[in-house]
Amino acid sequence: GIQVEQSPPDLILQEGANSTLRCNFSDSVNNLQWFHQNPWGQLINLFYIPSGTKQNGRLSATTVATERYSLLYISSSQTTDSGVYFCAVDGGTASKLTFGTGTRLQVTL
Amino acid sequence: IAGITQAPTSQILAAGRRMTLRCTQDMRHNAMYWYRQDLGLGLRLIHYSNTAGTTGKGEVPDGYSVSRANTDDFPLTLASAVPSQTSVYFCASSDIPGTANTEAFFGQGTRLTVV
Numbered sequence: 001g002i003q004v005e006q007s008p009p010d011l012i013l014q015e016g017a018n019s020t021l022r023c024n025f026s027d028s029v030n031n032l033q034w035f036h037q038n039p040w041g042q043l044i045n046l047f048y049i050p051s052g053t054k055q056n057g058r059l060s061a062t063t064v065a066t067e068r069y070s071l072l073y074i075s076s077s078q079t080t081d082s083g084v085y086f087c088a089v090d091g092g093t094a095s096k097l098t099f100g101t102g103t104r105l106q107v108t109l
Numbered sequence: 110i111a112g113i114t115q116a117p118t119s120q121i122l123a124a125g126r127r128m129t130l131r132c133t134q135d136m137r138h139n140a141m142y143w144y145r146q147d148l149g150l151g152l153r154l155i156h157y158s159n160t161a162g163t164t165g166k167g168e169v170p171d172g173y174s175v176s177r178a179n180t181d182d183f184p185l186t187l188a189s190a191v192p193s194q195t196s197v198y199f200c201a202s203s204d205i206p207g208t209a210n211t212e213a214f215f216g217q218g219t220r221l222t223v224v
Contacts (some may be wrong), residue, residue: 045212
């Protein structure tokens with residue numbers, strides 16, 4: 001099956017800093033999503049982005065499908081950005097997501 | 110607010126007991142899924158259903174069964190729980206492939222502890 005690798009595994013930022021999270025995948029995809037899992041365990045949809053670039057406030061994402069990677073940018077980080085960021089992809093015909101192991105982000109004051 | 114509702118929120122279960130986790134969605138999505146999340150890992154697919162009346166196996170289906178009698182409900186059953194099924198379980202839904210947008214949406218999760 002398709003493989004998903006995320007980097008870095010852990011990241012500590014000071015409030016106000018910017019960061020880039022990366023997601024590499026091993027095959028072509030029909031669906032790519034970024035999620036934020038908050039400290040209460042809730043999975044929050046950030047982006048549905050099988051290709052192209054999207055922006056939502058301080059967050060933006062770019063997927064280069066031909067090169068099999070996606071980037072999530074967080075600008076002016078806040079403590080509420082803390083949590084785990086997951087990339088998930090579906091390369092098949094049934095919308096079944098394969099998740100990476102996530103990037104754990106801690107934003108400090 | 111439209112979305113996915115899971116019940117119970119958490120449960121402690123004796124090994125060997127039967128348990129059904131409930132999932133209901135009101136977004137009229139055709140496809141539904143069950144995932145489990147273990148400590149330090151991403152989510153792994155247990156079972157899925159592309160439409161009412163059909164189901165399929167995911168990456169880790171052993172010890173679990175599902176049914177899809179209608180569009181809205183997708184219960185997950187553990188016939189005889191074992192400690193290795195201690196996990197957080199997430200239900201999700203999406204439109205099926207071939208539609209314009211197959212974005213998946215997740216419920217709040219069920220934390221299950223098997224002792």
